[in-house]
Amino acid sequence: MRASLITTCLAATLANVASGAAISKHELLDASNDHESAKEPVKKLIAEIQQGLIDELSKRGPDAACNLDKVVYRREYGDLTREERLDYVRAMQCMMDAPAKTPASVSPGAKNRFDDFVVTHIQQTFTAHYSGNFQAWHRWFMHSWEKALRDECGYKGYQPKLIGRTKQYWDWSKYAEAPQDSPIFNGEDDSMGGNGEYLPDFPNSVIVLPEGVTGDDIELPRGLGGGLVTKGPFANMTVNLGPYAALHDTAPNPQADGLGYNPRPLKRDVGPAMNMRYANASTLWNLLHKPNIKEYRLLLEGPFNTGEIGPHGGGHYTINLCSGDPGGDFWTAPAEPAFYLHHGMMDRMWSLWQAIDPETRHVDLDAGAYGHRTWNNEPPSPLTSLDDTIDMGYVGEGSVIREQMSTIDGPHCYLYK
DSSP, X not given: OOGGGOEEEEOOOHHHHHHTOOOOSSOOOOGGGGHHHHHHHHHHHHHHHHHHHHHXXXXXXXXXXXXXXXXXXXXXXXXXXXXXXXXXXXXXXXXHHSOOOSOTTTOTTOOSHHHHHHHHHHHXXXXXXXXXXXHXXXXXXXXXXXXXXXXXXXXXXXXXXXXXXXXXXXXXTTTTTOGGGSTTTBOOTTXXXXXXXXXXXXXXXXXXXXXXXXXXXXXXXXXXXXXXXXXXXXTTOEEOSOOSSOOTTOOOOSSTTSOSOOOEEOBOOOOHHHHHHHSSHHHHHHHHTOSSHHHHHHHHHOSTTSSOOHHHHHHHHHHOSTTOSSTTOTTTGXXXXXXXXHHHHHHHHHXXXXXXXXXXXXXXXXXXXXXXXXXXXXXXXXXXXXXXXXXXXXXXXXXXXGXXXXXXXXXXXXXXX
């Protein structure tokens, strides 16, 4: 396991829980100072980018593979109707009831179709994160998810000429002050389930920096839960796979690769501190103003072996930190129902950033440490190529990175509202 993601737990105080304040051992840049002032400017900027994409599609003729008549729009989860959210919940529960396609010889812990996606993510975490295919791989992973919802579970959200409702997203900035009260985590029957039960003594987490890296260990603030999810459609959900590494009170997986059978209830620790610190309105503004993919990636994921984990880690850790299960465990992350909403937002931000300079950004892959075929170039590997393949295992068909570099070209035809 890479040292930058090794975490330990410290006892939390009620004062920290109540305030939601970060208590890092050293000073971190506090992006939350600009959250309120950035809300309207970033909305305006996004609207301008979206209009540019619509203008581009309006120039395409009727025979184009993607044009205004064929494009599908994906929307923020809170903007869907109750009926639309219920249909998404039903389709996800259908995936949890359907049999797995992953053979037991590959993963004894894969018990349903939902688990197939967790298996693929676990198996490829070290090549699909901090690597050149990170965003393209997850774009195709999300496509495979929505295709399975439609084809295998009758989800009816993805229809040309109508609002596309399959790949919803979680706008991190929209609920940053209180994500636990959002339509995603409020525990209603059309949500992704409620927060975990509040545990007063649930600890903060500490990112332990490896030997040779200067700086203190990074203490991250806990949320407002910590216990089992007891409300909403996933209150009785069982997590079967992972964790890759046991944290706090999560039992280790019987297999070193995390693919063994390890059933336990879903836990969460949702709260505002991580969301406000790493994934607020100013974060969106800053992402869209990055001049190249290298700088974009460094903000999105944070410089390696530092406490700047970026909105990617910030979104995951908004759901859960110390238990590592599955919100705080990158490997097992798709076992968390909200994973797909979080990565829908990841895809949305990348697509908006690409649209600012499509000629360059639809072909440019990071040539820095995050541009290789392996995690932070460990072990050393060639730079990722646009012609590299994307393997989805038992989830679905494979693809190539070149086909994932645009949402309105290749096999895709969708925009985000």
